[in-house]
Structure formats: C-alpha cells, structure tokens
Amino acid sequence: MKIGFVQFSPLFGQKEKNFQKVSDLLKDLTADIIVLPELFNTGYLFLNKEELKIHSEEAKRGETYNFVHSLSKEKNCLIGYGFAEKENDKYYNSMALVSPEGMVGLYRKTHLFFEEWFIFTPGNLPYEVYEYQGVKIGMLICFDYIYPEAMRTLALKGAQIVLLPANLILHFCPDAMVTRSVENRIFTVLADRVGREDRGGKNLKFIGRSQIVAPNGEILIRVGDEECVKVLEIDPRIALDKKVTPHNDIFKQRREDLYFR
Secondary structure (H helix, E strand, C coil): CEEEEEECCCCCCCHHHHHHHHHHHCCCCCCCEEECCCCCCCCCCCCCHHHHHHHCECCCCCHHHHHHHHHHHHHCCEEEEEEEEEECCEEEEEEEEEECCEEEEEEECCCCCHHHHHCCCCCCCCCCEEEECCEEEEECCHHHHHCHHHHHHHHHCCCCEEEEECCCCCCCHHHHHHHHHHHHCCEEEEECCEEEEEECCEEEEEECCCEEECCCCCEEEECCCCCEEEEEECCHHHHHCCEEECCEECCCCCCCCCCCC
C-alpha cells in the first residue's frame, strides 16, 4: 500500500487557492492514501467565532467536500483532510476520510489546543476505525497526539494506520508520534503545515516535519519546513503483529487490573 502526506502553507480564508495548491502538488502523484493538514482549506488562525462561521462547512456537502471527492476520484485514492465543520449551531475542528465512492468516516478533534477552546466545540464522536482496501485506519487531529489513550483506543479497535493532520507549533509532536507508533505497534502518518499566520496581532509559525513512522519506531520519512508531497510503500500487515519479543505481546499482556480507571 502506498501512503503519503501533503505539506504546504495554506492561505487564510482563500479556499480556492488552497485547493489549487493541493491539486498542483498532487498532479503527478500515485498513492492509495494521502493525508492533508489540519484545516488545510482555510488556514488556522481564526480571530473569533464569526470568522469561523463564515469559513466552516457541513461535513458531507460544500465546496471542500466536493473538491476532495473530485480529487479522490481523479487520483483513485483515499484522502484524509482537516476542515472546520459546522453542525447546526456548533463548530468542530474536524477530519474526514473520502474515497472515490464518497465519505468513509468523520472525526471531530477531541482535545482542543490553546485558544481553539474559545471557538470550537470539543469533539463528540467516538474513536472509530474504518476499512479501506482491507486495511484498518484511524483518525486523530494534532494535539490529540499528547493523549496516549486516544491512539491506544484506535489500536485496540484494530487500527493498522493512524492518520494525524496537524498545525504544529510545538516542537515535540513528531518525536511523540514515534512513541505512539512503538507503544501500539502501528503505522502513523503526520501531515503538518508550514509557513506563518499573522492576524489581529497574533503570529504563529508552523514547524512542518511531517513524517511516516513504522510500528517499530523507525522514521520512514521525515521532512523539514518545505512545501512537498511524500509517498512510500508500506506493508500494513506488519501492524497486526503486537509482539516486541517472542515472549512479549503488548496487547495480550496489558495489566488492566492495575491500571487507573
């Protein structure tokens, strides 16, 4: 299976230009699964809820879904992407999986970061695993990485690959994702953005360093802060083996009787 990520610098509020950038980056690409960054279509730094309302969309309709679905059909691949979702009077920092056939799954960021708490609603959907081409896939978003329970839940439900779109400003996430891969024996794909956003007196610099990590913790690829697309071939069956040694199965030997509840 060929999996990969897109790393680029979205322009705030300029969806059409961001769509075009993604299309250009993916022009000559062949892959089975591609991950785009968190809020890839709008940029990150919403100054208030009014701005969020303007740029948010329903999950299964709207220009972003239509663009990604069309791109998925064109490239014949599964695409995971982050976007601002509206449902009635609530707004979520969400991720969707879209295949050529349509929506595969939806996730809403559970662990909001910094000032996201002021405009977004914490996610209310369970951690679910979705199957594509016989491979089980989970979704998390950015700051979810710092909570090992989230990744462990997906792994216990059978995820072989976990996709994590992000807008990282803290330097330790890429290394933390290595640990998440090792402790769950799964592949992880981190799709971060790059560039800066300077709006309303606030300035954020995003670190990039998108990566793909194997179940043994090997960093199969990690980039810097350039705009790029990277794809590589993996064998997802490796993530079915939960043995660290012939005598240590990390799931079968869990001591739930002693863990805090």
